[in-house]
Amino acid sequence: xxxxxxxxxxxxxxxxxxxxxxxxxxxxxxxxxxxxxxxxxxxxxxxxxxxxxxxxxxxxxxxxxxxxxxxxxxxxxxxxxxxxxxxxxxxxxxxxxxxxxxxxxxxxxxxxxxxxxxxxxxxxxxxxxxxxxxxxxxxxxxxxxxxxxxxxxxxxxxxxxxxxxxxxxxxxxxxxxxxxxxxxxxxxxxxxxxxxxxxxxxxxxxxxxxxxxxxxxxxxxxxxxxxxxxxxxxxxxxxxxxxxxxxxxxxxxxxxxxxxxxxxxxxxxxxxxxxxxxxxxxxxxxxxxxxxxxxxxxxxxxxxxxxxxxxxxxxxxxxxxxxxxxxxxxxxxxxxxxxxxxxxxxxxxxxxxxxxxxxxxxxxxxxxxxxxxxxxxxxxxxxxxxxxxxxxxxxxx
Amino acid sequence: xxxxxxxxxxxxxxxxxxxxxxxxxxxxxxxxxxxxxxxxxxxxxxxxxxxxxxxxxxxxxxxxxxxxxxxxxxxxxxxxxxxxxxxxxxxxxxxxxxxxxxxxxxxxxxxxxxxxxxxxxxxxxxxxxxxxxx
Numbered sequence: 001x002x003x004x005x006x007x008x009x010x011x012x013x014x015x016x017x018x019x020x021x022x023x024x025x026x027x028x029x030x031x032x033x034x035x036x037x038x039x040x041x042x043x044x045x046x047x048x049x050x051x052x053x054x055x056x057x058x059x060x061x062x063x064x065x066x067x068x069x070x071x072x073x074x075x076x077x078x079x080x081x082x083x084x085x086x087x088x089x090x091x092x093x094x095x096x097x098x099x100x101x102x103x104x105x106x107x108x109x110x111x112x113x114x115x116x117x118x119x120x121x122x123x124x125x126x127x128x129x130x131x132x133x134x135x136x137x138x139x140x141x142x143x144x145x146x147x148x149x150x151x152x153x154x155x156x157x158x159x160x161x162x163x164x165x166x167x168x169x170x171x172x173x174x175x176x177x178x179x180x181x182x183x184x185x186x187x188x189x190x191x192x193x194x195x196x197x198x199x200x201x202x203x204x205x206x207x208x209x210x211x212x213x214x215x216x217x218x219x220x221x222x223x224x225x226x227x228x229x230x231x232x233x234x235x236x237x238x239x240x241x242x243x244x245x246x247x248x249x250x251x252x253x254x255x256x257x258x259x260x261x262x263x264x265x266x267x268x269x270x271x272x273x274x275x276x277x278x279x280x281x282x283x284x285x286x287x288x289x290x291x292x293x294x295x296x297x298x299x300x301x302x303x304x305x306x307x308x309x310x311x312x313x314x315x316x317x318x319x320x321x322x323x324x325x326x327x328x329x330x331x332x333x334x335x336x337x338x339x340x341x342x343x344x345x346x347x348x349x350x351x352x353x354x355x356x357x358x359x360x361x362x363x364x365x366x367x368x369x370x371x372x373x374x375x376x377x378x379x380x381x382x383x384x385x386x387x388x389x390x391x392x393x394x395x396x397x
Numbered sequence: 398x399x400x401x402x403x404x405x406x407x408x409x410x411x412x413x414x415x416x417x418x419x420x421x422x423x424x425x426x427x428x429x430x431x432x433x434x435x436x437x438x439x440x441x442x443x444x445x446x447x448x449x450x451x452x453x454x455x456x457x458x459x460x461x462x463x464x465x466x467x468x469x470x471x472x473x474x475x476x477x478x479x480x481x482x483x484x485x486x487x488x489x490x491x492x493x494x495x496x497x498x499x500x501x502x503x504x505x506x507x508x509x510x511x512x513x514x515x516x517x518x519x520x521x522x523x524x525x526x527x528x529x530x531x
Contacts, residue, residue, distance in 0.1 A: 004405050035404055043411045047419070093427040101440040102452070113420045120416040124408040134408040142479050160454075164442035168453040176461050179468040186475040190482045197486025199479065258443055262431065263423050350523035353464070357512075357521040361471075365509060368478075372485065372501050376494045380486055 003202060005042050006035050008131035008319075012312060042134060046123055054273035055085030057334070064335070065342045095262030103259065104161040111158035112260065112267035118150025119271045122278050127201040129291045129322035131315075140200040141189050144282060145182070148237070151275060152178035155239070155246060158268065159256035170255025173349065174239065174246030180356045181236035181243075187364035188230040191371045192286045195219050195380070205290035210325070217287040219382040222370040227287040229364050231333075234279040236356070238272060241341035248346060280333035284326065288333075293325035463520050474508050 009015050015034075023030035059074065059082060066073025074081035099105055125140045127133045137143050152175060159171015195216055196204040208215050217227050236243035247255030257268050284290055293299075299321070303314040347355070378386060442449045481501055488497045515521055 004408070006404075032404075036407065039408050040411055043408055043415060047412070047415050051419075093423065094431055095427075096432050096434070097424070097427065098435070098439060100442050101437070102442060102449075113417065116420055117413050117416040120412045120419075121409055124412050134412075135405045137405055142476075162442065163453045164449070165444065165453045167442075168457075172457060172461055176464045179472075180464060183468065183471045183475065186472070190475060190478050193479065193482040194485050197483065199483050253443065253445070263427055266423075267420060353521070353523045357467075358516070361512065365505060365512070369502065369505055372498055375485065375489060376498045380489055 004135045005132055006038050009038055050123060050274050053277055054270050057273040059085050061338050064338050068342050092263050092266040098261050100162060100259050102163045107157050107161035111154050111161055112264050115151050115154030115271040116267050118147050119274045121147040125201055126278055126281050127205055127285050127290055128326055129319050131319045136200050136202040138200050142199050145186055149182060151271060155256050162259035164259050166253045166258040167256050170246045170252045174256050177245060177352060178237055181233040184229050184233040184360040184364045185237060187368055188226040191223060191226045191367050192216055194371050194375055195223060201285055205285055208289040208292055210289060210292040210294040210296045213384045215289045220374045222367040222374060226367050229360050231283055233360060238275045238279055240337055242344040242346050245349060245352060276337055277334060281330045283333055284329035288329050291322035291326040293321050467515055470511055
């Protein structure tokens with residue numbers, strides 16, 4: 001059975017006493033009620049944290065760009081302007097809600113909600129830590145790819161429904177860009193699936209370990225190249241610069257969300273920033289060892305055996321360490337995303353398509369073949385163990 | 398043991414409902430505090446201050462359609478690759494890696510052939526040249 005956050009909580013004694021207590025009220029459904037409650041509460045917490053991370057993402061973006069351009073950046077609201085995103089949120093709620101009279105009203109209202117739904121749904125499989133993964137679906141990465149493409153639908157519908165030329169151009173570009181770059185993303189994910197031998201994030205992350213040489217990034221040369229292809233394509237899929245053509249402000253005013261104002265625009269922005277976080281988290285999980293931290297399991301064992309700590313307490317501490325490891329890796333990648341945005345100029349549409357179809361897709365296909373051959377030829381061994389074995393045989397001679 | 402427990406998909410439903418609640422809640426909360434002074438000009442499409450000419454729902458460039466077609470071929474093929482890729486390691490472990498590898502390779506070759514065909518036809522070029530020698 002796939003493990004979920006409920007599986008983690010059910011290890012504690014309190015869980016069973018609560019089930020016993022609930023069964024007096026709900027009878028046989030007690031387990032189900034508790035499962036639902038835990039899922040709902042954890043989902044609420046994750047959505048809350050992610051909304052904050054998305055909000056802080058806008059703040060970080062402005063602050064880092066200001067840093068790179070020798071400006072001050074936001075510094076009025078709260079210490080160092082850190083509460084700027086709350087002020088922005090309040091402002092968005094207070095803005096008048098304008099729906100263009102010529103727009104396709106139903107689709108216009110639906111589009112930002114679709115974006116939000118797609119991004120929120122991907123949060124179900126984001127591996128924050130081994131315990132606090134909402135649900136470790138056995139089709140994990142496949143589900144993630146599918147749900148993430150819902151965002152593309154939202155962006156296209158937003159552009160189409162506005163009935164404005166800028167929006168239409170932006171929406172069309174967005175649709176073609178997102179579907180094009182989904183191919184390299186899927187192919188690089190397949191490379192990792194070949195190495196890990198499973199689709200669930202649990203399998204993929206447990207195939208790696210905390211130390212960098214056991215990451216899938218360094219498993220073989222093809223995986224190493226795959227990481228960069230995945231990262232570049234993800235930038236394009238989330239419409240981040242240098243691939244922000246759907247909202248290219250210098251040519252398309254504001255692209256697909258030209259006609260959106262107030263909170264409806266806020267949904268698009270929030271969805272984008274959360275999606276960037278999710279994409280970085282997935283990159284960390286697939287290539288950088290995910291929530292594994294150095295000496296992972298042995299620290300937990302040492303806490304139990306050497307210090308004589310309660311095993312449940314030790315487990316919780318190692319969960320915290322895992323969360324720290326995951327957030328460190330993901331936020332480091334997040335920083336790179338912002339860094340790239342303020343460093344590279346935007347591509348042209350034809351360059352964008354050339355990059356995807358004539359460079360990234362063939363290289364990703366080559367990687368897939370190369371990785372499959374590597375797995376067959378070297379029995380699925382990573383490069384470090386091959387080097388180690390060669391060294392050992394050389395030493396024997 | 399393989400039990401198919403739908404409980405693991407519960408978070409998906411919960412998160413989608415949360416997204417709807419979030420969107421609906423924010424719009425509803427705003428309804429009471431935001432101004433509402435609609436006017437004809439305010440509700441026209443933005444065209445840099447000019448009056449909009451015609452509808453945006455006009456015929457669109459056909460190359461977007463070609464990209465979508467190529468995408469569908471690749472996406473379906475890569476979706477079919479997922480099950481094969483996920484069992485590859487297991488088959489490799491029991492010594493049947495060669496069989497799966499050949500099937501993977503032949504599958505990818507079809508994909509590569511399609512890519513080369515599109516490339517030769519010029520469908521991957523965004524700006525197409527129409528001056529061809531006959």
